Amino acid sequence: MPENARKYLDPEVLQGISGLYVKARLIVEGFVSGLHRSPFRGFSVEFAEHREYVPGDDVRHLDWKVYGKSDRFYIKQYEEETNLRAWIFVDVSESMEYGSGALSKIEYARTVAASLAYLIVRQRDAVGLCLFEQEVRRILPPASSTGHLSALVQALAETPTGGHTALGDVVHRTAEQLGRRGIIIIISDLLDETDSVLRAVRRLRHANHEVVLFHLLDRNERTFPFQRSTLFEGLEGYGDITADPPALRQAYLQELEQFVRTLRRGCLGDQVDFVDLDTHQHLDVALSRYLASRGARK
């Protein structure tokens, strides 16, 4: 594993989240045993419950022991543990380069993505990766091998930033490759049209994917703390603006809040997990908070 990729597997990060389990809120179909509850009963080895036989049920699933005791036909139902099929979408647009703290947004996103991937692979689930801006820059189909994890991390480390975010287009293009339903983790600053973003997640939800949207912003982007007169050089093709930040702060924060509120509301409507991430937050804290919240919904 390359040295620069290894840093995204920060042991402290992993240690912080290893005691938690990622559990999908929706039951993903599949056969792979694991911690994720499957809605497809009857295939697995772990008994779940009995129900009365109704005509049409497979007689192979009749519980003869119960029939012998109670003289009634009961069907044995099982919960099948299956492998999670997860996709991690990481935004590598130019706007992700911005950072005021130790990590820029893209560095933070790579770290989070690598951590999640490691976690998922360790649970013997499959994880795929999609690096995108307005185009798909790199896509790695889901797999659960350690070698795949290395390739995934390497891809994260090597792919440079550039272009502007167009999540809607990317989802539209990759929808066919995502396969059966699974969990889609999107890590992006979402500096795109809200309609486009919401359209994209809606499409994913429509394909029965569970979507987790990590909205990653820098602390400065959330608080706009600048005092001095500042020349803002726009990324992603925006021009330059000279402004007095204190004068604009309130309006800026209102705009940002409006943007986030729209996204959050849209995500809520589509049963998409919307998680705010801040580049100044500790990685383990961010991931733990997310995983804990998901655990609570189990």
Next chain:
Amino acid sequence: MFAFLNPALLWTGLGLMSVPIVIHLFFRHRHQRIRWAAMSFLLAALRKQKRRIRMENLLLLLLRCALVALLGLALARPQASAGLLASLTSGSRNIVLILDTSASMAARHTGRTAFRRAQEQASELLKSLGDSSKVTLVVTRDPELGGVPRAPIERAHPDDVRRRLGSLRTTHGPNRLGEVIRLAGQKAAEMTGRRLLIFVTDLQKRDWRNAEGSIYEDLRRSLRSLRRGDQEAPPLVVLDVGRSGLANVVIEDFTRVEGREPIAGQAVGLAVRVVNYGGEEAAGNLTLYRAREMDGTFQKLDSQAAKIKRTVGVGSPSFEEHAFYVTLEEGSDGPLRFRVAFEGSEGGRDRIEEDSRRQLALRVRQPLRILPVRTFSYALKLLDLVSNEPWLDWLDPVRPADLSKADLGKVDLVVWADADVDGLDAEGVFNLETFVRRGGGLLAYTGTFTAAAPANRLFFKERGQGLFPMLLGAPVELDLESAVELDLTKEIHHPLFSGMTSDARARTFFGYNPLRITWYRPVTGYPEDAVVARWTSADDAPAVLTHRLGRGRVVVVTTTPDERFKILNGSLIPPLFFLDATHFLVSEDDSHRNVSVGAPITVLLPSTTRNVTVERPEGAGGTLVEPIADASAPFSFTDTAYPGFYRFSMETAVAPGATPGTAVHVAAVNVEAQEGDLRRASFTELQRNLPGVDLHLAEQATDAIPQRETHVRSELGRALLAGVGILLLVEMLMAWRFGSRRRWQA
């Protein structure tokens, strides 16, 4: 409306108004560069806020400019004008404004007198009072009242008092602060409400602790007496207009050298005492002037003859004494006027012009020619005692029988030395009478040898028409119950006694004091103008009679009716009295001629004086004619507020139908030398000596009102600073409200 204590700071503050603009412009092109991702929000915010931001920035800029300007205004310490202040205080004050008009206030410093400064400060003070205030003005010396304090305007509007200030002048004498404070206290007692005493003075030390003692106790008492119930005594504010460390050269004394009668043809010594009160040595010329008799103008005396010009250097603090000897010309008979002046080489050291010159008036007499008449040698004892006086020209004694008309024509005074009257015939008596009536003097000592019967026959006539006013040896009815022992110098203003002095040695050994007598009145059998007196020692008490006859005067020393005179044989007392009487007849005391401003000039009048014409010095009020009702009393002239020479012309009538004659008396009035001492009392000393007195010191009129106005002034300053604080707070709040502590460079 406003004046500023620090106007420079005001302009600085106004200049600083541009600072926010400069900061804005300076930082307009100085900014940090940031590569920014969330541009969409920024652009949206900018679109929405552009107009508002511009307005807010403009508002903040104006606010900050105002803030800086107000700060400059506050630091410039604005002083409200009278009107504004009065409207702010809206209170009335009752002020007794005491203005020091003593001579020391004429001391100049950098071309302005202390009095000028006092007028300016007082004027400024009055301007600061409200319309409802009342002011009583007290001047410490009023020239029209001989230098006593006076209130020329009482409980008047401040503007009226201010207009009055311009007409006031300094006087030439010292303060009598005890009287001043008493008067000011009386005026303050007549006031109600908020009272205040303000004393505008140069704080001359002698005023507070002069030769008469300290006035502090007087001052304390006067102020305490102004308490009323719960109301405290009014505060006393000393507004100091003096200057410390001023040098001054003063002619402190200019007198005739003692023992030298100013006799025509003889040299008279004039002593000058020059004092330097300054902090450094003063050099200059001391020059003696003498007024010409014809027109009174002063001329330097012949410098070679009299050495009247000296170059003197007076150390500091020290004095020098000089004496000029001037020979008086034969024939000089009138009063002579001298002036001595210190003319400093640097005018700055003579802070007060009036005290560096001093004048002296002398009455010059021809030597008195005396003809002694004697029979027996014991009377020579008298002559021995008195003949060594330089102003007496004793002729050889004659016997009564030898008293010729020719001899009498040569002399001024005949001394009858207990001669035997047997040799004197009627013609001799007539000659003697005529001599006296024409202005001669007769001093008669009637002892053992002047037998009463023949003397009475020759010398006594009814109704006082003879040489003697009484019969020798005759019984006299004295009203013993009305006998009073009197001090002649104070109680009996009779020419005979007023000029007499006593010899200290004689007083000690013989109990002789001609100034203390027992006075009987009425005395039956004497003319009205006779005075009967005797020594206070009852055992050897001769009577002393004075008697005017025509233009001349007779003094008789004789026995009392019980003839105790006889035991006086061999006593020295009668000769001593002779000496005193002779002095009286021929000399005058110069102390009546040379006085300080404000002191009265006493003039002894000829018995037939009808009126006195007083010519005052230039600028002191011109000529004054005073009719005289009673010439026996000395004429006292008190209006001597201005220095210079005062000339008294006494018009006399010798006898009915005779041509009136004129006698002249000249007196010199001088500035009191003590006013030249410009050393000052310290405020600490005042505070120490006036415990319990609400005492304040002010150096500016603006500080003289100690309470409410000052409070308002300080409140004004505080209000401005509070305004700055409020503006600053508003600015901070607005800056916060407009956008998270918006910086000045925005």
